[in-house]
Amino acid sequence: MSERLTAREAIARVSSAFTELPAPEGRFAPEGRSASEGRSVADGPIAWQGYDEQHSRAELRTGERESAICGTGTVDGIEVVLISFEFGFLGGSLGERTGDRLEAAYTHARERRLPLVSLIATGGSRMQEGMRALVQLQRVARQSTLTRAAGLPQIAVVRDPSTGGGWATLGAGADVVLALPGAQIGFAGSRVRPADADPAAYTAEAQLAAGHVDAVVTQEELRQTLGRWLTLLTAPSDAPAPPPHALGRAELPATGWEAVQHARSADRPRAAAYLDDYFETREAISGDRSGGVDPGMLCGFGLREGRAIAYAAQCGTATLPAGYRTAARLIRLADRLGVPVLTLIDTPGAANDAAAEHAGAGPAIADAFAAVAAARVPVTTLVIGEGGSGGALALASPGNTWATPDSYFSVIAPELAAAILKRGPDQARATAEQLRLRPQDLVDLGIARGVVSTG
Structure with missing residues (x-):
């Protein structure tokens, strides 16, 4: 004590x-x-x-x-x-x-x-x-x-x-x-x-x-x-946060399935590495103030070249309701204080087990969507790994989303898409191609502004 x-x-x-x-x-x-x-x-x-x-x-x-x-x-x-x-x-x-x-x-x-x-x-x-x-x-x-x-x-x-x-x-x-x-x-x-x-x-x-x-x-x-x-x-700014440069591979994937495999690689840099490289110093907020903490969501404020930027970063795990509520809390606080926001997307999707549903997965995701939509400060998004459906999109900035070469973003994971379409597991590769989920596809579709390069 x-x-x-x-x-x-x-x-x-x-x-x-x-x-x-x-x-x-x-x-x-x-x-x-x-x-x-x-x-x-x-x-x-x-x-x-x-x-x-x-x-x-x-x-x-x-x-x-x-x-x-x-x-x-x-x-x-x-x-x-x-x-x-x-x-x-x-x-x-x-x-x-x-x-x-x-x-x-x-x-x-x-x-x-x-x-x-x-x-x-x-x-x-x-x-x-x-x-x-x-x-x-x-x-x-x-x-x-x-x-x-x-x-x-x-x-x-x-x-x-x-x-x-x-x-x-x-x-x-x-x-x-x-x-x-x-x-x-x-x-x-x-x-x-x-x-x-x-x-x-x-x-x-x-x-x-x-x-x-x-x-x-x-x-x-x-x-x-x-x-x-x-x-x-106490350092408001009107300028958007620049997207981080890529820390992983520099080459774009040739196929959709290759994009998925690269994004799921255990060797790919994760959110903590990106935050450490991007900020000179940072302080974290923790918890959703409703009894929950998601270790797979890092939120806080950092200094980059003397300028304050708020961040909400997924760490590659299925995001819990507490994670979305914490991110929403972070974004609303940054918005009130006039601090630009950086979000890093990396999740196979929102947690969807019984515990997550009981904890309010739907309302929590809705809250994150609403926080991004209502933000008056600029929000910058970088997809650094898996972009799994609405669980990833909830943190994405409309019109200012970027992607790394070893990422993908999809309406649903290719294996799940194949199952919904009543295709066999062996059709996941072909389905990944049809989904057009590669980073370069996201640019062609107008979803991403560009693919960031390595430093």
């Missing part, structure tokens, strides 16, 4: 030149009531006996006036708005005055066009303020939505512990979610979980495996990791 830091120590570990924002004078009040009416004179908005004394003790113990500290600082030379939670202050809980501070921070980020970084350590909403505390989650959600609509990135660093509404809004609602090793993370805090709950299910590592966080990062690596992410997410 990572070292538990105070809110200010957490800020100091990742940033410099921190300047705290003034504490807002106003108080959150329900619509139709003035701010001065929003809080009871004694013991808070619901007159919780002893609350004022608890609050005063928290101030004395921590030296803070509230559970969240908000201000501006620099991370690797990039100015950001920082929100940091003090868990020692009533468990880092969110109350009305916390909501005032968070709203002011989000507003400042939009006014100054700055990315927002949240260093989260909270047990959730403050019981002593009742429903007036709980509705702060709606307030945070609105501010996050406005900031997202403004095209500004939000990065969450999930510290120990991060539970309840704080995790479900500032944490899970961020564009990129980083977690410290061993951090306790979950909507349910340790005291309200089922008695037989496995504690290991509520850790940073478990949330990563389930697709709810993008990476587990040590405290020592956090500043540099945040710096790289901020560089990648």
Whole structure:
């Protein structure tokens, strides 16, 4: 488990030149009531006996006036708005005055066009303020939505512990979610979980495996990791990503079956090799935020010649529903931030077993199609291996798709096409020729713009 830091120590570990924002004078009040009416004179908005004394003790113990500290600082030379939670202050809980501070921070980020970084350590909403505390989650959600609509990135660093509404809004609602090793993370805090709950299910590592966080990062690596992410997410560009050059064979296939064999060769370069060759540095996002991770889909942002480009790359396996949802998440994030997208196609097709159907293969593929279709940023596609039917086409850019010499793209695999046509297995070769699936055929048919050459 990572070292538990105070809110200010957490800020100091990742940033410099921190300047705290003034504490807002106003108080959150329900619509139709003035701010001065929003809080009871004694013991808070619901007159919780002893609350004022608890609050005063928290101030004395921590030296803070509230559970969240908000201000501006620099991370690797990039100015950001920082929100940091003090868990020692009533468990880092969110109350009305916390909501005032968070709203002011989000507003400042939009006014100054700055990315927002949240260093989260909270047990959730403050019981002593009742429903007036709980509705702060709606307030945070609105501010996050406005900031997202403004095209500004939000990065969450999930510290120990991060539970309840704080995790479900500032944490899970961020564009990129980083977690410290061993951090306790979950909507349910340790005291309200089922008695037989496995504690290991509520850790940073478990949330990563389930697709709810993008990476587990040590405290020592956090500043540099945040710096790289901020560089990648704050560099919009109108220019399309150039297609990578081919890393495999240079000769075009003579026949359709030869194209299929080349694309299926175990020796052919795969997505990771293309990404390593294309980018100077890259950072990955992971998971579909719905409980799934597909190791056969690599998604993230990278720097190429100093320019940020987002990528979604199939790795040659049947793509799972989680893979399509992760790719769609990546494309929509890049679109909001104005970052061009590169997709690499390499799959025999979408996973079509019972588990995939149960996980929503059709809706997930539809979501990927929709993300590509709606993208306002340029999307570039390179077919680097197998282009298996709609499972591959879902990531293809209409009008800006390219192919390598050792790839193919087909309405269906030739063996399956032969079976559908009630032909014998020995007819797969001839069927491959009829399908016109070679890279040069794709160019002739107007599907691909061209065949890329080797470097």
